[in-house]
Amino acid sequence: MMFFRKFSGFLLATVLSVVFFSCQSEIADEQYSTKETITKTTPLTTYVERIVMQKTAQDNIIDQTDCFMVKFPYTVTVNAVDITINSAADIALVENNIALSSIDTDVVSIHFPITVIFNDYKEETLDSLSDYTDLLHDCAEKSDYLPQINCLNFNYPILINRYDSNNQIASSLTIQDNQALYYFIDNLQDNQFIAVGYPITVTSSNGYPITxxxxxxxxxxxxxxxxNCSENTNTTLDFVQVLSNGAWKISYFYHDEEQTTVYSGYQFSFKSDYTVVASKSGISKTGTWSIKTNNGEREFKIDFDADPLKELEENWEVFEFSTSELRFRDPSDNSLETDYLYFTKIN
Structure with a gap:
């Protein structure tokens, strides 16, 4: 009888434990299944990562590139004057020297060795002008990638709630600066879901905080x-020319759920006569495309008759584009869900 009571107690405790952790799991799943939940590949996550990259444009007058910045301190020579750059404020000394005369050469010569910092906060030491020139060449080959997003700054601290779907573990952490947020996003795993602890404050280019x-x-x-930010916009690119130059593949498609793999293997060619040809495994389907401006927003539309291509037919808003990337979104009328369509250039 004593054994039965002990066994019954053990069994009850086990059942309660299972029920508790099951309920805990269901609560966590429910908490991390809302529209505010994002993952490593969610578009918003990638945008935030580009906002909190290392700022590299501040010293363009010195290094002539957005690809990296030169780490402080370092010395340059401008019009036979040596200038030591200890902080971002000292870059004004170079600008002032250049502005002194309109007839001098204004060549900025960097004293080597230097250390450069890339957008991802990684560093590299350059021992000579030759090393520097080689790096500029490498950067130029990647110049068509979507760059850092400027004119927005997060105010810290920011609370991040996270959930690991493999281990059924929910937790939170506080982020204190851009570099920490970049590393956090960069190291997210595919099974991790996160949610920003709103409200947060963002400072725009005019210096005003926005909740x-x-x-x-x-x-x-x-x-x-x-x-609208001049540091982000590229007025030299024509959307129609970019679109109709070469072949594209769908790199991301979200409609109710991610469906990118459905379009794996398709190549899209957008013609100047507003037709689009989608080819896969030797079979081609022809549709149409159009572009118009509605209430100041550029809208893009694709029209196909056959599945699964007809699922792409939405009034897409042009979110951003470069010579190698086309990014569209379609916010729903009730703001509960946003659809996304990304194309990447096929080299």
Whole structure:
């Protein structure tokens, strides 16, 4: 009888334990299944990562590139004057020297060795002008990639809630600066879900703080910065020329859920006569495309009759583009869900 009571107690405890952790799992799943939850590959996550990259444009007058910045301190020579750069404020000394005369050469010569810092916070030491020239060449080959997003700054600290779906573990952490947030996003695993602890404050290019309360509002702010900040916009690119030059593949498609793999193997060619040809395994389907401006927003539309291509037919908003990337989104009318369509150039 004593054994039965002990066994019954053990069994009850086991059942309660299972029920507790099962409920805990269900609560965690429910908490991390809302529209505010994002993953490593969610578009908003990639935008945030580009916002918090190492700022590299501040010293372009010295290094002539956005690819990296030169780490302080270092020395340059401008018009026979040596200038030591100890901080970003000292870059003004170079600008002032260049502005002194309109007839001098204004050549900025960097004293080597130097250490450079890339957008991802990695560093590299360059011992000579030859090393520097080689690196500039490498950077030029990557110049068509979507760059850092400027004119938005997060105010810290920021709380991040996270959930590991493999281990059913929910936790949170506080991020204190850009570099920490970049490393956190860069090291996210595929099975990890995160949610920003709103509200947060973002400072725009005009210096005014903006309170952000959800993912949709944050993404709209990013879109506004991409469209209106001179450090982000590239007025030299013509969208139609970029679109109709070469072949493209779908690198990301989200409609209710991610469906990128459905379009694996398709190549899209957008013609100047507003037709589009989608080819896969020797079979081609022809559709149409159009572009128009609606309430100041550029809208893009694809029209196919056959599955699965007809699922691409939406009024896509042009979010951003480069010579190698086309990014569109379609916010729903009720703001509960946003669809995304990304194309990447096929080399």
């Amino acid at each position: 952000v309360t959800n993912n949709s509002q944050l993404e709209d702010l990013i879109k506004e910065a991409l469209d």
